[in-house]
Amino acid sequence: MATTSEKGIATLDLLEGVVLKAYRDAVGRWTIGSGLTKASGVIDPKPGMVISRKESDRLTRLALARNYEPAVNKAMPGASQNEFDAGSLFQWNTGAIGRASWVRVWRNQVKDWGLIGSKMRAWNKGGGKVLPGLTRRRQIEFDILRFGIYPVTKPNAPATGLARIVVSIEPARIATIRAAFAKLGYEPGKDPSGISRNAVKTFQRDHDLTVDGVIGKATLSTLQRMIDARAKAAAPAATAVAAGGFEAAPMPDGSIEALSGLPHADWIVPAVLVLALGWAAWRAWQYRDAIAVKAQNRFPQIAAKLRSI
Structure with missing residues (x-):
């Protein structure tokens, strides 16, 4: 049985973000590690729960082995390592590798990579809307599948005074994140290329997150949740x-x-x-x-x- 490679797991961590203190995701589910909820079957996150990076890595591998890799092995027999990694990433995010049409095209003896790519990229919607984050994720998965090209997993150092971003975000989304911080009363700073580290730390402190001035999955999910709460309250x-x-x-x-x-x-x-x-x-x-x-x-x-x- 094939398993996800170290590069595949590093990419998963980059896409999901590794959060060591439990937080609520955008829809209110308690989450920890690389996006693990109670539904993962390997941990039941609780308020205030904190785990180590080593434990997060163990839980991710356990969840892959129990819940994701068996389905990828069944759907993609004979996959090369990079193809298997792409399948694992897709399955982790969608849980739909058993019914995805791109997989059926991939199983053909002569692979039509153009058709595979278009069908894979079609999985970029949430709530009936195209989501830029999913569009970017599908492209990353296709690049791994087709070419064995993995994204750089070490984030670039931010400019002085800006928060470090540790999840994969397209540059165009920075403006949206800045606007969200501003709407909630946290001044994002004058530099349009990022968000003030002090603003991020204040937001994290106010929302009982790890106060490190780093923008990861927990901070972004909480930010979205607070924006949603304000919109619905109004x-x-x-x-x-x-x-x-x-x-x-x-x-x-x-x-x-x-x-x-x-x-x-x-x-x-x-x-x-x-x-x-x-x-x-x-x-x-x-x-x-x-x-x-x-x-x-x-x-x-x-x-x-x-x-x-």
Whole structure:
């Protein structure tokens, strides 16, 4: 049975980022190491959990052996080492190597690399939208698959005063990250090529992350989560009700009063309010770590409790 090479694992670490303190990913799942959640079956990350780099590497290899490499061996029999590595990276990210059409084309005796590449690059969407990060990842995987070219795994040294970035990010995304920090009240600095190290450290301190001034998966996931929390908190109550299954058409002035003319109007308004409040409460629970940031200065014990559950 083939296994992922050292270069393949180093690329996985670069793409996923190695985080030694548990954090919530963008959708709220506790995560640690190279993107390991409870679903990995090798660890159950908990609030405050810290592991060593050696342990992270052991868990990554264990997860590969248990959950990913068997599927790659089955789907890509006779793969060369670089081809197997590309398959492992793809499987780690998508879990779909058994049904990916590029794999079926790869299994042909005469390989059509142009078709393989186009079908592989098509796996770049999330929520129905093309994601630049996935577009870049698929290109990296194809370069490994076709040419055996692995990305440079040692990040370049940043300019003085800028945070070091330890995950693979396309340069065009820097502007988006800078805008996100600024929107949350963390001044990213004047240099458009990066983000102020001091701003990153302050953000990490406020959000109970490892305070090292390094931008990795935990910092980026938390940044995205806080942006999402702010956007959803700003949504009008009508939108919240709509998510529960009702149409959220804007209501004209006096429309609440106008409901009083409807049959059984005595229960309509309270029911709508209860639904809106229930939705708001569910959102607050979903983003309780964002509430903890707001509460930590005045209510540190409450903030700590919110982060622990």
